[in-house]
Amino acid sequence: MAKVAFIGLGVMGYPMAGHLKVKGGHEVAVYNRTFAKAEKWAAEFGGTAFRTPAEAAKDADFVFTCVGNDDDLRSVTTASDGVIEGMKPGATLIDNTTASAEVARELDAACKAKGLHFIDAPVSGGQAGAENGVLTVMCGGEEAAFEKARPVIDAYARMVGRMGEAGAGQLAKMVNQICVAGVVQGLAEAIHFGKQAGLDMEAVIEVISKGAAGSWQMDNRHKTMIAGKYDFGFAIDWMRKDLDIVLSEARRNGAKLPTTALIDQFYGDVQDMGGNRWDTSSLLARLERK
Amino acid sequence: MAKVAFIGLGVMGYPMAGHLKVKGGHEVAVYNRTFAKAEKWAAEFGGTAFRTPAEAAKDADFVFTCVGNDDDLRSVTTASDGVIEGMKPGATLIDNTTASAEVARELDAACKAKGLHFIDAPVSGGQAGAENGVLTVMCGGEEAAFEKARPVIDAYARMVGRMGEAGAGQLAKMVNQICVAGVVQGLAEAIHFGKQAGLDMEAVIEVISKGAAGSWQMDNRHKTMIAGKYDFGFAIDWMRKDLDIVLSEARRNGAKLPTTALIDQFYGDVQDMGGNRWDTSSLLARLERK
Numbered sequence: 001m002a003k004v005a006f007i008g009l010g011v012m013g014y015p016m017a018g019h020l021k022v023k024g025g026h027e028v029a030v031y032n033r034t035f036a037k038a039e040k041w042a043a044e045f046g047g048t049a050f051r052t053p054a055e056a057a058k059d060a061d062f063v064f065t066c067v068g069n070d071d072d073l074r075s076v077t078t079a080s081d082g083v084i085e086g087m088k089p090g091a092t093l094i095d096n097t098t099a100s101a102e103v104a105r106e107l108d109a110a111c112k113a114k115g116l117h118f119i120d121a122p123v124s125g126g127q128a129g130a131e132n133g134v135l136t137v138m139c140g141g142e143e144a145a146f147e148k149a150r151p152v153i154d155a156y157a158r159m160v161g162r163m164g165e166a167g168a169g170q171l172a173k174m175v176n177q178i179c180v181a182g183v184v185q186g187l188a189e190a191i192h193f194g195k196q197a198g199l200d201m202e203a204v205i206e207v208i209s210k211g212a213a214g215s216w217q218m219d220n221r222h223k224t225m226i227a228g229k230y231d232f233g234f235a236i237d238w239m240r241k242d243l244d245i246v247l248s249e250a251r252r253n254g255a256k257l258p259t260t261a262l263i264d265q266f267y268g269d270v271q272d273m274g275g276n277r278w279d280t281s282s283l284l285a286r287l288e289r290k
Numbered sequence: 291m292a293k294v295a296f297i298g299l300g301v302m303g304y305p306m307a308g309h310l311k312v313k314g315g316h317e318v319a320v321y322n323r324t325f326a327k328a329e330k331w332a333a334e335f336g337g338t339a340f341r342t343p344a345e346a347a348k349d350a351d352f353v354f355t356c357v358g359n360d361d362d363l364r365s366v367t368t369a370s371d372g373v374i375e376g377m378k379p380g381a382t383l384i385d386n387t388t389a390s391a392e393v394a395r396e397l398d399a400a401c402k403a404k405g406l407h408f409i410d411a412p413v414s415g416g417q418a419g420a421e422n423g424v425l426t427v428m429c430g431g432e433e434a435a436f437e438k439a440r441p442v443i444d445a446y447a448r449m450v451g452r453m454g455e456a457g458a459g460q461l462a463k464m465v466n467q468i469c470v471a472g473v474v475q476g477l478a479e480a481i482h483f484g485k486q487a488g489l490d491m492e493a494v495i496e497v498i499s500k501g502a503a504g505s506w507q508m509d510n511r512h513k514t515m516i517a518g519k520y521d522f523g524f525a526i527d528w529m530r531k532d533l534d535i536v537l538s539e540a541r542r543n544g545a546k547l548p549t550t551a552l553i554d555q556f557y558g559d560v561q562d563m564g565g566n567r568w569d570t571s572s573l574l575a576r577l578e579r580k
Contacts, residue, residue: 101487124501136501138494161497163489171487172494178480179503182549186472189547190465193536196545197391197461199453204428204462207451211414211426212524213469215505234502246483255486256577257479258556259472259549266548287546 002152005029005060007053007076007083008097009037012123012130013066016096016156019133020064021045024155031056031076053077054086062152063087066096069241070103078110092117092149096137098238100245101167101174104140108166117145118166121153122173126234134158138176140168174246180280181243181263183217188284191225195288201226221281228288233279240267292442295319295350297343297366297373298387299327302413302420303356306386306446309423310354311335314445321346321366343367344376352442353377356386359531360393368400382407382439386427388528390535391457391464394430398456407435408456411443412463416524424448428466430458464536470570471533471553473507478574481515485578491516511571518578523569530557 004024006017009032018041021028028047032038038049050056053076057063063083067073073095077083083093093111095104095118104120111118119141129135136159139146146162153160163172190213194201205222208214224230243264250257269286270278278285294314296307299322308331311318318337322328328339340346343366347353353373357363363385367373373383374397383401385394385408394410401408409431419425426449429436436452443450453462480503484491495512498504514520533554540547559576560568568575 124498124503126502136497138497159497159500161493163494163497168489171484171489172497174487175480175484175489175491175494176498176501176503178483179476179498179505179508182476182479183473183503183505185549186469186476189472189545189550190468193468193540193543193545193547194461194465196543197464197539198543199458199461199465201465203451204453204465207426207428207449207453207462208414208466208469210449210506211466212416212506212510213414213466213473215469215473215507216500216502217505218469220502249487250483253483253486255479255483257483259475259552260479262549262552 001025001027002061003027003059004152005031005056005063005083007031007056007063007065008067009041010066011127012096014041015131016066017041018045019156020152021047023133024152026152029056029060052081053083054081057083057086059088061091062149063091063093064096065093070099073097073099073103077107084110084114084116087116089115092119092145094119094121094149094153096121096123098122098173098242098245099170101170101249104167104170108141117142119146119149120166120169122169124173124176130156138163138169138172140164140166140170171249174249177242177246178257178260180217181260183215184280185259185263185266185283187215187217187221188225188281188287191222191284192287217281225281225284228285230275230278230282230285233281235277236267236270236280236282237276239280240264240271243267291315291317292351293317293349294442295321295346295353295373297321297346297354298356299331300356301417302386304331305421306356307331308335309446310442311337313423314442316442319346319350342371343373344371347373347376349378351381352439353381353383354386355383360389363387363389363393367397374400374404374406377406379405382409382435384409384411384439384443386411386413388412388463388532388535389460391460391539394457394460398431407432409436409439410456410459412459414463414466420446428453428459428462430454430456430460461539464539467532467536468547468550470507471550473505474570475549475553475556475573477505477507477511478515478571478577481512481574482577507571515571515574518575520565520568520572520575523571525567526557526560526570526572527566529570530554530561533557
């Protein structure tokens, strides 16, 4: 049992903090930009809600952050009243935000300067994975700090791996999102084609899903795609944020991502269709629009 | 036990005909454009080699064809000395070629006119699937004819499904190849990105392969892709043949396949690199070329 702080109680952070309390058995202090949500969490799980990140982080051995983007992350960490100001020497900052590798390295340096440890730890598995505590967590940071943090992270994860030094967790998450984009667009084109050809797509997918065409997306999204149901899952707005990070990083490291860049544009079309909150699988809706 | 003829003893047909003989226990007559190969097969498995498709098909209850493309298929079926000329009334023609839905419907009509049954039955699973008798078979044709043929097809298959009327098997195979193209290009961009970023890609894929980014291609191709090994598997030349069929059919049925069309062009680049016989996963080699 450890003392833990959790900063950012959104659709992901709220249940993740809950698992740290209930499954992990840790003492949990929370902060959220909208204070009422922190109070709600504290009432539901039994914990303490604080008015600033620094106050929430004060006594914690492990401080978790899970916010929207690089700028939000800086404002709850390195800004005044941010967690780094409040943390005690030897404590570890674990960032679950999907952010740039650059900000991860920046926070790692800021932590080191104050005698703190840092681990970037973006997650995959979506809202359902957060609620069920079965997320995949891709970590970057020093090995010793990772080994100490791992059993704490386990409270909300099914799979936790160290990908390398600070920033490597974020880079691994980018690899993940590149794969997702390609798989989903291919699947969307395949279902679109099959429907245009008059096929019974449920029957087709039952037969092809175990072979070379198979994927997690096919297994978990084909039914809703065939039904045209997109009001759930991982929202286009977040996917575009992630792909923006991916494409910026690729510009820096020289990787060529022709279809990823194109699919990012397609997601822009889906936003124009009003699909900001639709699941990533709604690339099919774009192909079907009249 | 039935009397069977097999036309086309290439890398797929040769072992498939072998399974019909050994696993199915059928009497098998064979024909191949290069007669020596038919003789080799007959000597290896015990069967009879014939000089024309019509002769091989003469006494058969089920006639299988597995050749290169639509034109090859017409030349062994509807041309003079083709199987349809030799087949006895009530027999069934089962075509394992990956071909157009159009030629499937054409052969269905030609069979019906002669009192024969037709099933288009393209396969997925590659050379290894053929050798191990574990192919996925996507069938189109009348239900009664399919039900009679199914136990015979089972000799070389793990999964056999009826997708609809004549041509539907070919259309399902096209759906399969559209998915494969998207998954492989996404995976290639992801591995390329990861290598440029300096990640240990084996470690990353171990963590992400069970989640939303996961696919058969990731499980079965990432090691060889990371190693830059492409001298095996499903050759680019065949993939481009399949994508040509896909894109022609899409033009007819109005489906929009923007990334599939682009990936077909990328496969053209790989051919220009000398990769005609490389595995489909060699899209990564294209991203890495200098």
